[in-house]
Amino acid sequence: METEEYLNRVIDAVVRMDKKDLADLVSKGIAQGIDPLLIVNEGLTLGLRKVGVLFADEAIFLPELVLAGQMVTEVMESLKPQLSGDKNYKKKGLFLIATVKGDVHEIGKNLVALLLSASGYEVVDLGKSVPAETILEKVNELSPQILGLSALLSTTMPAQREVIQTLEEAGVREKVKIIVGGAPVTRDWAREIGADGYAEDASTAVDDADRLMGLS
Structure with a gap:
């Protein structure tokens, strides 16, 4: 799977709020050697941003926004071991x-x-x-x-x-x-x-x- 296609699937899983699919995708991405920082910045974060737009447009409601946020937070926690070894990774602020x-x-x-x-x-x-x-x-x-x-x-x-x-x-x-x-x-x-x-x-x-x- 090409990296761009992979990241689009991560974004889609976040938008669909499919916790199992998202966890599987992240695990497979790490196993395939995809940069965890790329998964965070170009996959999880962009997916969450799309969810935010849907909420602002009233296409989804508060419980779904909360669910998406919790889901991404849990996946971010699972990536901490990989990210801690990445000298380029740091919190935004x-x-x-x-x-x-x-x-x-x-x-x-x-x-x-x-x-x-x-x-x-x-x-x-x-x-x-x-x-x-x-x-x-x-x-x-x-x-x-x-x-x-x-x-x-x-x-x-x-x-x-x-x-x-x-x-x-x-x-x-x-x-x-x-x-x-x-x-x-x-x-x-x-x-x-x-x-x-x-x-x-x-x-x-x-x-x-x-x-x-x-x-x-």
């Missing part, structure tokens, strides 16, 4: 994510974290109702490339602004890119509070992260 203070909703945040992880990011999830001071501490401690702030309620949206202001006052705002998201959040709000990006949903969060990292 460190993504710190949290639901802001006063907001206890985290389903959307968890989905974003799942898809980011499946797409090659190292993700540190701080959980829900996280104070600005705690986020500042973790930014200083971990030096993430990107910080994601989720707010599902209009009443907790101002906490996103508070986090950005806290980082500015501490002199570390320019060290991290910030993406905001959540049901009531808009692109105009993101601009108003000085965020670097806006994620309408989980799939666009990955796209925006890639943009901020210069990967798209």
